[in-house]
Amino acid sequence: MKLLLIRIFCIASLTLTGANASAQAWPTEPVKLVVPFDAGSTPDLVARLIGGGLAEKLRQPFVVENSSGAAGNIGTNAIARAQADGRTIGVSIAGPLGVNSLLFRKMPYDVDKDIALVTIAVSQPSVLVVGSTLTATTAKQLVTSMKGDSKLSFASIGAGSISHLAMAALVAQTGGDAVHIPYRGSGAAVTAILSGDVDMGLLPAAAVMPHVKAGKLRALAVASPNRSPSLPDIPTLSESGLPDIKGDAWIGFIAPAKTPDTVIKSLHDNIVQILEEPAVKDKLRMQYMDPVGNSPDEFRTLLQADLARWKAVVEKNQINKD
Template identity: 35%
Template sequence: MKRATFALAMAMALCAGAQADDYPSKPIKIIVPYPGGQASDTITRLVGERLGKALGQPVVVDNRPGAGGNIGTDAGAKSPPDGYTLTIATAALPISKHVYRKLPFDPEKDFMPITLMTITPLVLVTRTNLPVKDVAELVALAKKDPGKITFASSGPGTSHQLSGELFKSLAGVEMLHVPYKGSPPAHVDLMGGSVDIMFDNIVPVAPHIKAGKLRALAVTTKTRAPALPDVPTMAEAGYPNFEATAWFGLLAPAGTPRPIVDRLNKEVVAILTSPDIKERLAGMGATVVADKPEEFGRFMANEINKWGPVVKRANIELE
């Protein structure tokens, strides 16, 4: 029995090695668990186009939105571990572990991290005709009419909603959460005046801010964002304990051969750190990280620990 087990293990190792040697021999798919037009989609297409050229195979972006990103992420978790189906992870992934009662995958056990690609601030934005010019005025207005201020998000249990819940807790205000199926429709209603405020990634909202269609009150990182240098941080606005970021990483299914993971890490890191791509991402407000798989794994674990108390305090639970 031991000889048979050893022979099987050797055969599997040889098979994995052969897969790695031939990789890639067909197109690669990257699942983006959100609609087109969001920051995750924009950054993935930018990197994917260059990755296809580096690997000599087409890289296809597959948008699979729904359930706060869990539909696409579940598909990625259950894909063959051969390096041909990858998945984009966002800040919503570690939150999902706490929010969803019956999550069909485990964010840590069912994936192998490849690299944390970028980190971007969230921006607290308002409709332009809301009578507030800064965070202090927003808090005053929210306290004057508890529950009247509405805050949009890209969906239940997302980092956008959790940022709003964190703000409610720290500012001691009541606001009504209005979830959408992705950020683009939320932007439309925000600009149209149907909702009042939103925490969203800097990448998709910066153009609306610069065009005067949305008003920015604060960014959620410790330092100001180069893309919006005149917008204060939440710490500057009086909330030093408020920090939230949007981030985008690349995952492979658990069990993917390490040589394939290392090859993907090498190529994606090279793309992200190339001067032209780095400059384009910086122009969108994204800071390149491009770390090793183990570093990304530790980052994910820290994010899971960070958002657990926020979810519990807000009493958020989804099926």
């Protein structure tokens, strides 16, 4: 009888320990979800959509905090410097997590040492569009125009942005010529193309597709390895004879380095589950975003590939933020 009681006690203790470990896999206090860009930006929309799902699943508040500036470095640094207890997480993009290290002489954080990668939640294709100043209806025709005598111009959402680097790579690959004109955000860049002040741009789908559907812009190609599920009728640049030009605008979830593995796993698994929900997929599709939900290792591999790809473009065009 005594032996039986001891066994029951041991089983109960193990069960309680397991329950406590599970409870400790996520903090019990509200979680701050930092977005390094303004409210209403694409990263902000994704953070609020996924954050709402996390709040529902984990039964605790997820409070979005916008901390913009320095091309996303300020908010990303706030995530990197926060306590690694799961109470602060965030989203970020290719610039602050990779490309900015090629543009700024000094970065306030080291991605490898200060940030834990969780998952790339979504990817949005960049779309090559032209306005009324050009007659090209395909990427090949645009290449021919760029090889002509007159200089063309392209808009970007800022010097060193993916919209700048991908277009600079495209121009270099064609052997053509085009003047870069940076703007503060995709709205201003699109307005410049619509007004005829600028000829073309390689910009996020959400910014240009409403104007494409309205017949005010023409979409020639997407800068992604494969056709986007959100835009299946638009060919890739590779199909158009321009391989190796990739300009996906992805958004990933991150946390401070040394955040407990249990928290990272819980965060990753719940985000992946949320991305599988039909209602979430529909909302993302409305913004021309495709769900990803990859592993932290796959996230890191993509970051390394981005750095290798853009380093040559940055150096050739002597792009910097200082």
